[in-house]
Amino acid sequence: MRHNDADFIRHNLAVVAPRAADVTSHFYALLFLRRPELRDLFPPAMDVQRDRLLHALIRIVGDLDDAPALHGYLGQLGRDHRKFDVIAEHYDLVGECLVAALARYSGETWNDAVQAAWVRAYGATAKIMIGAADEDARTNPPHWAAEIVSHHKAADDIAVVTVRPDVPFPYRAGQYTFLETPWWPRVWRAYSIANAPDPRGLLTFHVRSVPAGWVSNALVHKAKPGDRIKLGAAMGEMVVDHLAPNPMLCVAGGTGLAPLKAMVEELAYYGTDRFVDLFYGASAHSGLYGLEDLLRLSQKVSWLRVRPALDDLTLAGISGGISEVVGEYGPRFDCDAYLSGPPAMVLDSARVLRRLGLNGSQIHHDPVVGAYAAEAEVDVPTPVAVDAPG
Ligand SMILES: Cc1cc2nc3c(=O)[nH]c(=O)nc-3n(C[C@H](O)[C@H](O)[C@H](O)COP(=O)(O)OP(=O)(O)OC[C@H]3O[C@@H](n4cnc5c(N)ncnc54)[C@H](O)[C@@H]3O)c2cc1C
Incomplete structure (x- = not known):
């Protein structure tokens, strides 16, 4: 890539943003027109897919100046795409269709320089994804x-x-x-x-x-x-950094408990003196399905505190939505926060934590997809899940 390619690309993406849905629809239409057999690699309903392609593009463009982050993200995507039977030759066609779709909706702002910037950026992107997929193929199955x-x-x-x-x-x-x-x-x-x-x-x-x-x-x-x-291959950057000394604040909503429970288990397995404050919220008591195991563990070890919160409080626990509860009880400024649950809860909690003084690098969560994704990208840059080739 040349030094000003990122500027051309960002500017072009801003131009097409109001027609983003048309760009992604046109992209898939071109792809399936040129290679109808590729339609079989995708799900029957394409709406989620179109959103995810767009958000993956936004994420990639957002990371153009951060080579390690971009490399990590593209590597994960390349490995993950193996499960769709994507092969190296598909990448060229995807690049051609993407550039053609962007050109169609860029109007007069499209020119040779913009096209060349996209071609170079896409080429670099595809190279990283193909390299990661090839390396992965040496040791792992496609799924x-x-x-x-x-x-x-x-x-x-x-x-x-x-x-x-x-x-x-x-x-x-x-x-x-x-x-x-x-x-x-x-x-x-x-x-x-x-x-x-x-x-x-x-x-x-x-x-x-x-x-x-x-x-x-x-x-x-x-x-x-x-x-x-x-x-598919394991994905996600929300993992325990065993060398970090900071206390951990974990905020789980409903089944969002799953990854945080795994992280707590890993800490218990390796042993830790890192303090973990785990808030666990649900709208009803049945949603706190994992509470007993956690409470049992917290009674055995000194580093774990578990605080349940119910929206419609009955007897035990703390009342209020989990993000309000976290705000009320206040985290330590030096903590690392891990958020997991419904997108609205994750984004609300991230907002509360930032208001309380935590910076973006202290706040970790999985990709927020669907209707909340655009908000997430404005709020906290996070990886975006892509659930079919794109
Ligand atoms: C990184 C990541 C991790 C996830 N981990 C988990 C997990 O551990 N456990 C878990 O249960 N889910 C998890 N999810 C959500 C999961 O991926 C699916 O989105 C969810 O199970 C719905 O899929 P579906 O095929 O049943 O619904 P779809 O067929 O995709 O959707 C059907 C309808 O339900 C709506 N809908 C989709 N999701 C929700 C929702 N959460 N609440 C209300 N309406 C919804 C859709 O808008 C649509 O109208 C995770 C998502 C991400 C991105």
């Missing part, structure tokens, strides 16, 4: 087949699902992966791994069924031991 070995309901709408991958699945406590179920082929959804790596190689997921949700309802209400699912 992991796994058998469900246990399934139980923690509440009417929450299932705790444990799977055994056929071959070892490398990951770190706090990461998530995309799952594909036999009921919705090619529809991959992100779920956090709720346990630290264990010697038996088992992975547990906490899944809440959302109204009319395809994959979550299948996992909560249909799945049973013996069913087989697929897992």
Whole structure:
């Protein structure tokens, strides 16, 4: 890339932003027109997909001046895309269609210099993704087949699902992966791994069924031991830094407990004197399905404090939405904060923490996708999940 390519690209993305949905629709239309067989790699419904392509682009452009962050993010994307059977030759076609779609909606602002900047930036991006995918292929399969070995309901709408991958699945406590179920082929959804790596190689997921949700309802209400699912590569940057001395503030909402529970388990496994203050919120008591285990652990170790909060407080715990509770009880300024749960809760908590003096680098959370993603990008730069090639 040349030194002013990033400026050309940022400016161009600002120009097309009001027509972003058209750009992404046109991109996929061109892609499938030129190579109809690629349609089979994507889910039946493309709306989520179009959003995610756009947000991935915004994330990449946002990181153009931060080579290590960009490299890390693209490496994860390249490895993850192997699960869709993406191969190196697809990248050229994707680049051509992307540039053509951007050109179409850039009007008179499109010129040779803008085009050349995009071509160079895309070339560099694709090279990193292909390199990461090739390296990953030396040791890992494109996806992991796994058998469900246990399934139980923690509440009417929450299932705790444990799977055994056929071959070892490398990951770190706090990461998530995309799952594909036999009921919705090619529809991959992100779920956090709720346990630290264990010697038996088992992975547990906490899944809440959302109204009319395809994959979550299948996992909560249909799945049973013996069913087989697929897992993509582990993703996410919300992991424990074992060398950091700061206390940790963990804020979990509902099944957002999963990655934080895994991180706490990892700390317990390795031993720590790092203080962990874990706030755990839900709208009803049944949503605090993981509370007992955590309370039990907090009674055994001195470094963990667990504070439940219910929106409609009954007896125990603290009242109020979890972000208000965190604000009221106040974190230490030197803490590292880890947030996990519904997007609105994560963004509210991040806002409260920043107001209380924490800076962006102290606040960690997984990608916020869907309707809240644009807000997240303005608020706190975070990686964006892409759940099919894009
Ligand atoms: C990094 C990451 C980690 C995640 N980890 C977990 C996890 O550990 N456990 C977990 O249960 N989920 C988790 N999710 C959410 C999960 O990926 C799916 O989005 C969720 O299960 C819905 O998928 P679906 O196929 O059932 O619904 P879809 O078919 O995608 O959606 C159906 C309808 O439900 C709406 N909808 C989607 N999500 C929600 C929601 N959360 N609340 C209300 N309505 C919704 C959609 O707008 C749509 O109208 C995570 C998401 C991300 C990005």
